[in-house]
Structures are given as structure tokens and as C-alpha cells.
Amino acid sequence: EDQVTQSPEALRLQEGESSSLNCSYTVSGLRGLFWYRQDPGKGPEFLFTLYSAGEEKEKERLKATLTKKESFLHITAPKPEDSATYLCAVRESWGKLQFGAGTQVVVTP
Amino acid sequence: DGGITQSPKYLFRKEGQNVTLSCEQNLNHDAMYWYRQDPGQGLRLIYYSQIVNDFQKGDIAEGYSVSREKKESFPLTVTSAQKNPTAFYLCASSPSGRGLGVEKLFFGSGTQLSVL
Numbered sequence: 001e002d003q004v005t006q007s008p009e010a011l012r013l014q015e016g017e018s019s020s021l022n023c024s025y026t027v028s029g030l031r032g033l034f035w036y037r038q039d040p041g042k043g044p045e046f047l048f049t050l051y052s053a054g055e056e057k058e059k060e061r062l063k064a065t066l067t068k069k070e071s072f073l074h075i076t077a078p079k080p081e082d083s084a085t086y087l088c089a090v091r092e093s094w095g096k097l098q099f100g101a102g103t104q105v106v107v108t109p
Numbered sequence: 110d111g112g113i114t115q116s117p118k119y120l121f122r123k124e125g126q127n128v129t130l131s132c133e134q135n136l137n138h139d140a141m142y143w144y145r146q147d148p149g150q151g152l153r154l155i156y157y158s159q160i161v162n163d164f165q166k167g168d169i170a171e172g173y174s175v176s177r178e179k180k181e182s183f184p185l186t187v188t189s190a191q192k193n194p195t196a197f198y199l200c201a202s203s204p205s206g207r208g209l210g211v212e213k214l215f216f217g218s219g220t221q222l223s224v225l
Contacts, residue, residue, distance in 0.1 A: 004151065034213060043113075043199050043216030044152075087152070096167075097214070099144075099151035 003027050006088050006100035013107045016077050021103045023088030024070040033071050035064050036087040038102070044087055047073075078107045111136045113217035115200050120222045122187065122194060130185045130220045132200035139205050141183035142214065145169060146197040155198075158183055187222060195223050 007022045023033070032051055036044035048057040050066040057064045061082060063074040073086055085102040092098070113134045122128045134141065140159045144152040154167030158177040172191025177183055187194045198221075201214040 009149075036216075041219065041221070043115075043201075043218045044214075046213045046215070049213055089152075096154060097152075099153075101149055101151050 003098045004088060004090050004100040006086075006103050008103060009101070010104045011106070013075070013078050013105065015079055015107055015109050018074070018076045018078070020075070021073040021086055021105070022070060023073070023090075023100055025088075025090045025098075027090050027092040027098065029092055030090060032091045033066055034089040034091070034097070035062075035071070035073055036089065038085045038087055040085075047086075075105070078105075080107045080109055083107045113200055113202055113215060115198075115217035115220050117220060118218070120220055121225050122222060123225050125189045127186055127188050128222070130187070130198055130200075130222070132183045132185065132217060133181055134183075134200075134202045134215075134217075135181065136202055136204075136215060137180070138202035138215070139180070140203045140212075141177065142201040142203075143167075143173070143175065143183070143185045144199040144201065146199055146219075152199065155185065197221050 004025045032049050034049050035047040038044040048064040053068045055066050061076045065072050083106050085104045087102045088100040089097045116131045142157040143155040146152050153169050155173050156167050156175040158164035161180050164175050164177050174186045197219050199219050200217040203212040203214050
């Protein structure tokens, strides 16, 4: 049973075309939701941690939000350098991280 | 610069052969982890270690082995018992021995393992 589901699987955007990625989860006792960025052939790079519903974090053109059932990663006016796979992971009350399969984002000039 | 170094970047395994992936960190982190990444799937935990000379199985430990003799090093051996080893392997670390808490993970750049 999937506990972390990311959608869409892939997203193609024109430069400047804002959009949102979704991470829905079914774990109980959420202790943290993490967003990572992964470039091809590289390890994931940490972006944000969210702990409670209503929390928001921002970094440059990225903004992450959290509700009780899902998180959104909003990309505002993306640039080609924002092209990457974005991973979501949740930590349950008992400890281990559960990763989603990721959303591959391609931003074209 | 502090970080996690994985080597080699690419590795090829022959049938029946054991291979070892290296992971070294100079972040002075207590906890270290090995993940496997397959296309279209989330990262899956193979093994983790919260302190030197101690490690625990993750969700997919069968066919793998690890050691943690030094704080800085956490090598992963892919044994011949692992029948489908082709994947991208990621090593990670987190600051404290309570690594399963709310700490973020720091990742290495990965090793792509393929079967000849």
C-alpha cells in the first residue's frame, strides 16, 4: 500500500509558467514532511521540512505548503534551471522516512 | 568542504560476484543510511546505522550487507544473493544517533550499479 503518492509523474512547463506539484500521504502521526530536489545522476538535495498543517516555507521560486493530507510544491515563474525531479518524503511517528516516486519537471525556454 | 563521497560512480557486476560500494562522510554525523532508487519508485531503505559498530536492516536488506567500523565510513556489499541489483544506490547521513527523528538527510552523489 502506497503511503506517499506524488503527482503528476512528469510536468513540462514553459519558462515563466507557474504550476504546482502534489504529495499526498496516508501515514499517521506525521513527524515531518520533506521536499528534495534531484538532478539526473546526482543525489537528492534538501529543500524544505514542514511539520504541521498550515505551515509554509519559501525558497526563491519555490514555496511548499502542508495540509493534514497533502503537501504542495508551488513553482512560480520557473526557469530552465528549475528542471529536476522533486521528491517528497514523510516521517511517521515511529521513525523511518517514506519517499514518493517523484515528479520530473522540465522547464523549456 | 564537508560532504558525503560515494565511489565508484559506475559499477558493473558479473553474475555470482560480490561488489562493494564505498561511502565516506566528513560531516561528523552519527547516522548513516543506504537507499536504493529504481525508475518510477521511491527511495527504499536497505540498511541504516545510528552509531559505530551497530546497524539495522531496512525494508529491502536481503542480498546486501554492511559494516560500520568507523564513524566516517559505511560500505555496502551487494552479494550474489541479490538477483536484481541493477539500480542507483544512494548513501546518506544525518547528524545524531536519533537519525530516525525529524532530521533531514544529506545525500551522496550515488553509484549506478549494472549487471553485465
